[in-house]
Amino acid sequence: xxxxxxxxxxxxxxxxxxxxxxxxFKDTHLPEMLKLGRCVVxxxxxxxxxxxxxxxxxxxxxxxxxxxxxxxxxxxxxTHGTDTMTNTASFLQEVVQGxxxxxxxxxxxxxxxxxxxxxxxxxxxxxxxALANGVYVAMNGRYFxxxxxxxxxxxxxxxxx
Amino acid sequence: xxxxxxxxxxxxxxxxxxxxxxxxFKDTHLPEMLKLGRCVVxxxxxxxxxxxxxxxxxxxxxxxxxxxxxxxxxxxxxTHGTDTMTNTASFLQEVVQGxxxxxxxxxxxxxxxxxxxxxxxxxxxxxxxALANGVYVAMNGRYFxxxxxxxxxxxxxxxxx
Amino acid sequence: xxxxxxxxxxxxxxxxxxxxxxxxFKDTHLPEMLKLGRCVVxxxxxxxxxxxxxxxxxxxxxxxxxxxxxxxxxxxxxTHGTDTMTNTASFLQEVVQGxxxxxxxxxxxxxxxxxxxxxxxxxxxxxxxALANGVYVAMNGRYFxxxxxxxxxxxxxxxxx
Amino acid sequence: xxxxxxxxxxxxxxxxxxxxxxxxFKDTHLPEMLKLGRCVVxxxxxxxxxxxxxxxxxxxxxxxxxxxxxxxxxxxxxTHGTDTMTNTASFLQEVVQGxxxxxxxxxxxxxxxxxxxxxxxxxxxxxxxALANGVYVAMNGRYFxxxxxxxxxxxxxxxxx
Numbered sequence: 166x167x168x169x170x171x172x173x174x175x176x177x178x179x180x181x182x183x184x185x186x187x188x189x190f191k192d193t194h195l196p197e198m199l200k201l202g203r204c205v206v207x208x209x210x211x212x213x214x215x216x217x218x219x220x221x222x223x224x225x226x227x228x229x230x231x232x233x234x235x236x237x238x239x240x241x242x243x244t245h246g247t248d249t250m251t252n253t254a255s256f257l258q259e260v261v262q263g264x265x266x267x268x269x270x271x272x273x274x275x276x277x278x279x280x281x282x283x284x285x286x287x288x289x290x291x292x293x294x295a296l297a298n299g300v301y302v303a304m305n306g307r308y309f310x311x312x313x314x315x316x317x318x319x320x321x322x323x324x325x326x
Numbered sequence: 327x328x329x330x331x332x333x334x335x336x337x338x339x340x341x342x343x344x345x346x347x348x349x350x351f352k353d354t355h356l357p358e359m360l361k362l363g364r365c366v367v368x369x370x371x372x373x374x375x376x377x378x379x380x381x382x383x384x385x386x387x388x389x390x391x392x393x394x395x396x397x398x399x400x401x402x403x404x405t406h407g408t409d410t411m412t413n414t415a416s417f418l419q420e421v422v423q424g425x426x427x428x429x430x431x432x433x434x435x436x437x438x439x440x441x442x443x444x445x446x447x448x449x450x451x452x453x454x455x456a457l458a459n460g461v462y463v464a465m466n467g468r469y470f471x472x473x474x475x476x477x478x479x480x481x482x483x484x485x486x487x
Numbered sequence: 488x489x490x491x492x493x494x495x496x497x498x499x500x501x502x503x504x505x506x507x508x509x510x511x512f513k514d515t516h517l518p519e520m521l522k523l524g525r526c527v528v529x530x531x532x533x534x535x536x537x538x539x540x541x542x543x544x545x546x547x548x549x550x551x552x553x554x555x556x557x558x559x560x561x562x563x564x565x566t567h568g569t570d571t572m573t574n575t576a577s578f579l580q581e582v583v584q585g586x587x588x589x590x591x592x593x594x595x596x597x598x599x600x601x602x603x604x605x606x607x608x609x610x611x612x613x614x615x616x617a618l619a620n621g622v623y624v625a626m627n628g629r630y631f632x633x634x635x636x637x638x639x640x641x642x643x644x645x646x647x648x
Numbered sequence: 649x650x651x652x653x654x655x656x657x658x659x660x661x662x663x664x665x666x667x668x669x670x671x672x673f674k675d676t677h678l679p680e681m682l683k684l685g686r687c688v689v690x691x692x693x694x695x696x697x698x699x700x701x702x703x704x705x706x707x708x709x710x711x712x713x714x715x716x717x718x719x720x721x722x723x724x725x726x727t728h729g730t731d732t733m734t735n736t737a738s739f740l741q742e743v744v745q746g747x748x749x750x751x752x753x754x755x756x757x758x759x760x761x762x763x764x765x766x767x768x769x770x771x772x773x774x775x776x777x778a779l780a781n782g783v784y785v786a787m788n789g790r791y792f793x794x795x796x797x798x799x800x801x802x803x804x805x806x807x808x809x
Contacts, residue, residue: 344755
């Protein structure tokens with residue numbers, strides 16, 4: 166069994182530029198995080214884009230869908246900014262069939278030490294193996310079917326519609 | 327839905343005593359780890375014992391089984407030292423029915439900063455929600471049915487029998 | 488012997504707001520950092536302001552100078568943003584006499600895990616005890632007399648004029 | 649100006665062996681710590697030995713003294729286990745002249761995330777530049793002349809005799 170991990174950016178992979186005090190994207194930390202987790206699952210990590218999810222357009226979403234459809238693996242994790250993660254989940258549910266797709270992300274950059282990202286990645290890795298075909302959002306230790314979930318902007322938590 | 331988390335000790339919860347340089351148990355870090363993971367799943371954390379799994383006897387295992395049977399929640403995570411985790415899983419499989427039980431642990435203490443524990447806890451939290459009734463070991467991003475898994479002492483990794 | 492620590496803000500004390508992805512100031516981390524360093528020096532921590540050093544005006548600098556003059560302790564550490572730290576040092580040198588004043592800061596927020604702040608704080612604590620009266624900038628393991636140092640904006644390092 | 653850093657082991661550089669749960673020495677973390685501290689002081693790092701200070705004999709201490717005497721740099725930092733750091737300081741004071749020597753260490757291994765080592769290293773780097781010739785112990789934000797200090801085994805803190 167092999168699992169595809171599609172990287173799209175989001176808080177997960179942000180870093181701090183110490184020269185100008187801005188957050189920015191460099192490389193994905195996914196391989197480092199999987200190593201930290203002593204994860205031995207066979208994975209294919211695919212860096213598709215590195216963007217804030219607030220900047221994600223339907224063209225970006227189509228590119229993600231295309232990558233899911235083209236994937237030889239039928240278990241797919243997508244790392245994604247939290248702000249529009251539920252939108253992308255709904256989009257994918259319309260156009261990708263026959264695969265288990267789990268979107269996850271982080272509220273705090275992994276590099277900032279107290280990230281929820283490692284916990285979420287462990288969860289996504291488990292959900293993608295154990296859940297039936299479909300598109301899911303996995304955050305806060307829970308999972309939701311695409312189309313049944315929203316991010317509560319006041320609390321930062323994901324909740325059922 | 328509520329999940330019971332039974333604490334038994336293991337590397338997960340070890341700390342460093344800076345006065346004598348020894349590792350020791352104080353309190354469980356589970357609540358802190360769940361908070362770090364922004365986990366909002368309803369959990370009942372039960373500190374049953376705080377021991378090295380090398381010291382775990384069948385009396386200890388019976389106490390764990392009793393706690394599982396008494397649990398009002400039918401989804402149960404058990405944190406456990408890795409050395410005899412598979413033994414306890416097999417023991418529980420014999421005596422506990424009708425529940426989903428996931429054993430997990432860590433190779434490095436959570437307090438040592440680079441622990442696999444947070445990744446494993448995220449995975450256990452997901453597996454316990456998504457897997458059918460039965461007893462499982464969740465380590466290294468994977469899950470195994472009790473009785474089908476061993477720890478490879480040379481690599482520290484869990485693998486199928 | 489007692490040492491006064493005057494907090495003015497800077498990268499040192501910035502935190503990440505996980506709801507909007509912005510950096511912001513909440514409370515100073517100085518007491519926590521001193522505890523982490525097992526520091527037992529008697530200190531008076533004074534939170535004077537919490538600002539970016541790019542926003543620091545001469546009114547702010549006068550307030551810092553007033554705090555230094557009013558200080559009963561003649562050994563003073565000032566935490567300060569790095570962008571205008573050398574300006575404040577020069578300002579203080581003109582108006583404060585008879586005290587040892589060490590300005591320090593950080594390139595990365597302490598909360599981001601890989602901060603240089605703890606190293607710099609250890610250095611400032613040492614320099615303020617061991618150097619003669621005067622105003623100094625302590626960064627990158629080095630110290631400079633006020634008026635003899637600049638921050639190299641390309642490298643982020645402090646260097647002699 | 650260049651500073652010699654002589655590594656002798658101690659808690660500073662201990663790591664956790666995840667296969668057997670024991671602490672052990674591998675390589676020194678000094679270069680990594682100096683990088684983290686954005687330290688640009690010119691340093692010569694010399695790994696002389698990697699031992700617990702409880703195992704340190706007078707032969708070891710003579711080897712350290714020889715290294716200090718042979719050092720082209722007259723400013724020397726020695727990383728050392730805390731248990732017998734004051735003994736080594738007294739030994740060196742008898743046999744090394746004309747140099748500033750600062751011994752420091754850590755109560756918690758650097759790799760365990762909450763180490764006092766980075767704070768202490770920043771302090772040692774400062775003291776060695778600012779103090780007159782002599783042998784000193786730098787711990788807990790303070791410095792002591794060799795022969796005037798002991799480690800309080802109950803508190804783990806260094807204090808004046």
